[in-house]
Amino acid sequence: MRGGIPLCFPQFNQRGPLPKHGFARNLAWAAQAPLSDTEQDATVLRLRLHSSPTTRAIWPHDFKAQLALTLGEGLLRVQLDVCNTSKTLWEFTAALHTYLAVDAVESTRLEGLEGCARWDAVRDQHGLQSGAVTIAGEYDRVFRAPVQPMRLHDGPHSLQISQSQSLGSTVVWNPGASLSSRLPDLPADGYRSMLCVEAAQIDELVPLAPAERWQGWQELRVL
Template sequence: MSDPVPGLVQRETFRGQPCIRLSARNGDTALLSLHGAQVLSWVAQGRERLYLSPDAVLDGHAAIRGGIPLCFPQFNQRGPLPKHGFARTLPWLHMPAGGSDALACVCLELTDNPATRAWWPERFAAHLAVSLGDGSLRVQLAVRHTGKADDRPWNFTTALHTYLRVDDVERTLLDGLDGCARWDALTDARGVQQGPVRFAGEYDSVFSAPAAPLHLHDGAHHLQITQSASLCNTVVWNPGAGLSARLADLPPDGYRSMLCVEAAQIDQPVALAPGQQWQGWQELRVGPNG
């Protein structure tokens, strides 16, 4: 096998679905599905950093369990649309994107069409850009109101629903949320996070996003997680044993190998007038010890 070409972007098929593979100059790779504009894999320093359920359904219709699903234009069930919106269950178009010796980049586009208007009448263009560097992965969403000047404004909520692979979630520690406002979705309790986040059983909380990066400590492995100021929430989720056993597309013990750390904008919906645009991103970077 030849050495990877810096900034290489290739089309391929993964489990029957059209995908794009990015390769960085150091051999890191990322795999992006055109279905849902969803990153399915990120291998950095020889280790898979994202969790893709072995029971995930890849049929070109269903939501894919794992990787980095895109929630748009609705987060969860906070509105009348299907759970987490429709963007993750529709095909996206591959658009030209710039790159460099240091980065491999790809951009996908979804615009309003009969399928989207069956759920949501708004005129929009969404672009998802993925940039792969040596030890880093950035996913950026840009949304534009493409209606006429006299059209009404509309709003949306969104999240980059990142599934991170861990060796054992119960031995994993997430640092950097100390002092952040927290809503516990399981108990409907509000408070302030004290110290690092640890996991024992089902966990589902929405935080005010910190200004500084988060640090995921997974045994000897370390990942830095940063998000743009335009995404004002951080969602942390693990289904625990009970819910994991009830999810058809997740193995009963799947919860042990994953932790969702999501860059989100849900407490305050984004409002766009015709011609206006919003963008937000999340960046993952391998720590000094890998």
């Protein structure tokens, strides 16, 4: 769970009755034929997950989900599509819990969230972001997602991060030294080489009527 892009669905964190972050990240997804195809000089891999006795034992709703992974030169786009295949309306939250490798987190700078409303989960404080995001200790904040793409600067490297309007929040997280030392699946100094910049829909539940579809994506582009 401490790398890649764990998928939080149909619940983010412990904001609800389900296990933390739901069940989608813990289940095997099936590759959808054809295994991959090419679109505009990029390779697309599609994975699918649907309701089953395993999911219904946790969450009593029918659904179909597809994850489309587009990989091109200097580009990664992850898109989640969800469809309600039951006969009643249900609600969900979701997040692409993206882990990014960095050389030294204390030297990184995330631009593009200036002026965005934020909630500091560590201190339980609300406010507006002033200046670029920098990391000095445990950091866990939920921002209102910006309209324009963000830029993460990591030494000589820069990454553009954008997300769909259907994912209304951006979560920035780093456990810091103290929490990192207590996480059994992260090295004690693992916090120094990672930063999570997540595209999420968590403050408001997404209602989905029978046969209705929802889509959300995050795109990473090397500058």
